[in-house]
Amino acid sequence: xxxxxxxxxxxxxxxxxxxxxxxxxxxxxxxxxxxxxxxxxxxxxxxxxxxxxxxxxxxxxxxxxxxxxxxxxxxxxxxxxxxxxxxxxxxxxxxxxxxxxxxxxxxxxxxxxxxxxxxxxxxxxxxxxxxxxxxxxxxxxxxxxxxxxxxxxxxxxxxx
Amino acid sequence: xxxxxxxxxxxxxxxxxxxxxxxxxxxxxxxxxxxxxxxxxxxxxxxxxxxxxxxxxxxxxxxxxxxxxxxxxxxxxxxxxxxxxxxxxxxxxxxxxxxxxxxxxxxxxxxxxxxxxxxxxxxxxxxxxxxxxxxxxxxxxxxxxxxxxxxxxxxxxxxxxxxxxxxxxxxxxxxxxxxxxxxxxxxxxxxxxxxxxxxxxxxxxxxxxxxxxxxxxxxxxxxxxxxxxxxxxxxxxxxxxxxxxxxxxxxxxxxxxxxxxxxxxxxxxxxxxxxxxxxxxxxxx
Numbered sequence: 001x002x003x004x005x006x007x008x009x010x011x012x013x014x015x016x017x018x019x020x021x022x023x024x025x026x027x028x029x030x031x032x033x034x035x036x037x038x039x040x041x042x043x044x045x046x047x048x049x050x051x052x053x054x055x056x057x058x059x060x061x062x063x064x065x066x067x068x069x070x071x072x073x074x075x076x077x078x079x080x081x082x083x084x085x086x087x088x089x090x091x092x093x094x095x096x097x098x099x100x101x102x103x104x105x106x107x108x109x110x111x112x113x114x115x116x117x118x119x120x121x122x123x124x125x126x127x128x129x130x131x132x133x134x135x136x137x138x139x140x141x142x143x144x145x146x147x148x149x150x151x152x153x154x155x156x157x158x159x160x
Numbered sequence: 161x162x163x164x165x166x167x168x169x170x171x172x173x174x175x176x177x178x179x180x181x182x183x184x185x186x187x188x189x190x191x192x193x194x195x196x197x198x199x200x201x202x203x204x205x206x207x208x209x210x211x212x213x214x215x216x217x218x219x220x221x222x223x224x225x226x227x228x229x230x231x232x233x234x235x236x237x238x239x240x241x242x243x244x245x246x247x248x249x250x251x252x253x254x255x256x257x258x259x260x261x262x263x264x265x266x267x268x269x270x271x272x273x274x275x276x277x278x279x280x281x282x283x284x285x286x287x288x289x290x291x292x293x294x295x296x297x298x299x300x301x302x303x304x305x306x307x308x309x310x311x312x313x314x315x316x317x318x319x320x321x322x323x324x325x326x327x328x329x330x331x332x333x334x335x336x337x338x339x340x341x342x343x344x345x346x347x348x349x350x351x352x353x354x355x356x357x358x359x360x361x362x363x364x365x366x367x368x369x370x371x372x373x374x375x376x377x378x379x380x381x382x383x384x385x386x387x388x389x390x391x392x393x394x395x396x397x398x399x400x401x402x403x404x405x406x407x408x409x410x411x412x413x414x415x416x417x418x419x420x421x422x423x424x425x426x427x428x429x430x431x432x433x434x435x436x437x438x439x440x441x442x443x444x445x
Contacts, residue, residue, distance in 0.1 A: 062354065074346045076355040079363070102351065139362075142384075146356045147344050151378040152287030152317035154192050154245070 007032040010108055014055055016083055016132055024125045031114035037101035043084070044095045050087035052109040056080055059105035064098045076143065077102065083136050088112035175411055178217045178262025181238060183255050189241060189323055193288055194253055195229065198238040198261065205235035206266075210273060210295035211374075211402060211430045214265030215410045216240060218251035225407040225425070227292035228266065233302055238263065241291035241323070267410045269430045271296040271400060273303075276372035279398075280308040284385045286315045286357055286377025290323045292402050292429075293376045297331070304336060311338045311365050315357025315381070318347045338365055357381065361388040368393025376402040383440055386433045396434035403428045403436065 008029040011017045017025060035054070037043055043054070043061060054061075060079050064072045075097065078084055084107070087095050093112065119126030185197035200206060208228050215223045224246070230239025244253045255261065273296055281300050285293050300307055312331060316322040322341065332339035340360045342353040353360070357377075371394055375385050382401045389399050405417035405424040412426030420439035422428065428436075 060353075074350075074354045076359075077342075077353045079353075081363075143356050143359055146358065146380070146384060149380060150317070150344070151381050152315075152321060152344065154243070 007034070007108060010057070011055075014108075015081065016055060020125075020128065024122075024128070027118055027122065027125060028110060028115065028129075031111045031118065032108050033111075035107050035109045037105040037107070039101055039103050041101045041105075043099040043101060043105070045098050046095050048095050050085065050093045050095050051112045053083065053085035053088050053112065054107040054109045056082050056084055057106045057108060059107075060102040061105055062100050062102050064100060066098060072098070072100075075147075076140070083133075086133055086137050086140075088116070089130070089133060175264065176409070178215070178223075178264045181261050181263045183257055183259045183261065184237070186255065186257055190243075190288075190321055192245075193241065193243045193323065195239060195241045196252065196255065196261070197230075198240070198263065199236065200238070201260070206238045206263075207235045208232055208238075208266035208295075209270030210299050211271035211292060212266035212268050213292075213407075213410075213429060214238075214240070214263050214267065215407070216242075216248075216252060217262030217264070218248050218255070219260065219262060221251040222248040223262075223264070223408075224248040224252070225267075225410060227402070227429075229291040229294045231298040232295050233298065241288065241294075243288050264410060267425055268428055271374050271402075271430050272372075273299050276300075277306045278308070278370070280366040280371040281310050282361075282366050282371055282373040282389070282394075283310075283312045283314075284357060284361065284373060284375040284377070284382075284389070285313070286381040286385070287317060287321065288323055289377030289381075289402075290314060293374055294324065294327075296374055301331075301337070308370065309338065309366055310336065312340070313357055313360040314339070314341045315360070315377070316341070316343050318345055319343055319350045319352070320347060340365075356384075358384045358388040361385060361392060364392060366392075371398060373399045374402075375399065379404070379440065386437070390433075396437065397432055399433035400430055401433060401436060401440075402430050403440075 008025050011025050011029055060077055061084055062074045063076045064074050067073045180201040181198040182201055183196055184199050187195045189195055210232055213225050213227045216226045217223045226240045226242055229241040242249050242252055244250045283293050331337045342355050342360055346354055373389050375382050386399050403424050405419055407425045408414045408416040410425045412423045417424040
């Protein structure tokens with residue numbers, strides 16, 4: 001299948017999938033497809049089924065929270081090479097935030113139901129996939145904690 | 161008595177006696193941050209190295225340690241970018257063109273720009289931490305051909321809190337400098353990146369085996385930035401940070417700025433990461 005072979009190669013070239021052998025890549029490529037989002041287009045909405053995750057190949061994505069009456073509050077932007085979405089790993093598999101394309105976005109998405117099924121069938125692939133996702137999640141958690149520190153806020157008045 | 165330290169700086173015969181400078185220009189940068197351009201009352205140039213600081217004296221109020229933010233290759237104008245955080249800096253903020261200040265300095269270890277010859281140079285700045293880095297950026301751009309890639313990562317609280325915005329834009333417009341900016345939170349219209357500055361470092365853009373990094377900002381930001389740089393493959397010996405402590409005498413006598421076994425005024429403010437890593441993690445210091 002030329003379609004899967006192409007995606008196979010795309011996954012193999014991405015740092016996130018480095019270390020997977022050809023069989024594992026082919027397995028995951030079977031769950032993958034190319035996607036395109038225009039600037040301004042919603043990629044997913046909070047509460048919707050987290051049925052995919054994305055490897056961003058091109059463009060900028062804003063992860064946002066809807067906070068009426070302030071509107072959309074961007075929490076983080078992600079760009080080329082980064083992984084978008086980990087809610088597909090955590091029951092009840094619903095998106096925790098909104099994601100919106102800031103520019104034209106091209107991405108490879110991996111179908112969550114398909115991938116979860118394959119991970120159940122092949123624990124080795126599932127384990128190695130988790131090994132790659134956990135640093136992404138830890139990294140996002142650290143970034144969120146640092147953001148909460150408001151590090152650049154004006155210092156309290158000192159004696160001088 | 162001869163001068164104890166280089167006469168090209170702000171020293172008179174006694175290093176504790178400030179040298180008078182005239183405020184020639186005052187510019188508001190942010191809601192609480194302003195820049196003073198000064199010229200020596202005696203007309204002599206003020207030589208300094210990137211990363212050094214002065215004790216700037218608001219007459220009748222007090223002194224504050226302030227990094228020099230101007231161009232080291234233009235010693236006729238001394239530039240300080242100051243955040244108003246207390247009595248002395250508030251008083252400096254009240255000054256107008258034509259007023260006088262006292263200056264002692266320059267003090268402290270500079271950014272080791274010459275040690276980065278042949279390397280990629282990575283600047284990581286957070287908030288008003290861009291001010292102490294700016295002289296090093298000027299020097300690197302003046303000697304641009306001596307360096308590999310030049311990358312500037314800058315994180316600000318909001319788009320409105322970005323320091324030296326026009327200069328960042330001018331540097332970004334150059335073909336030989338990469339400038340990446342992010343904000344912690346969005347206010348109003350902002351089409352750029354959102355997230356902490358450490359996230360920018362993870363995107364790379366420099367040679368992990370031949371880079372020197374200069375980092376300045378709040379201490380927590382510097383610690384995490386240094387870790388991110390090391391994670392990207394830089395040696396701890398290639399990462400430099402500028403520390404801030406409560407400096408009083410600025411010549412290593414009073415001990416106010418002691419940090420572990422060193423005095424920030426004399427042994428810093430610029431430290432190599434492997435030297436400062438452990439003291440940085442001790443909250444009592």
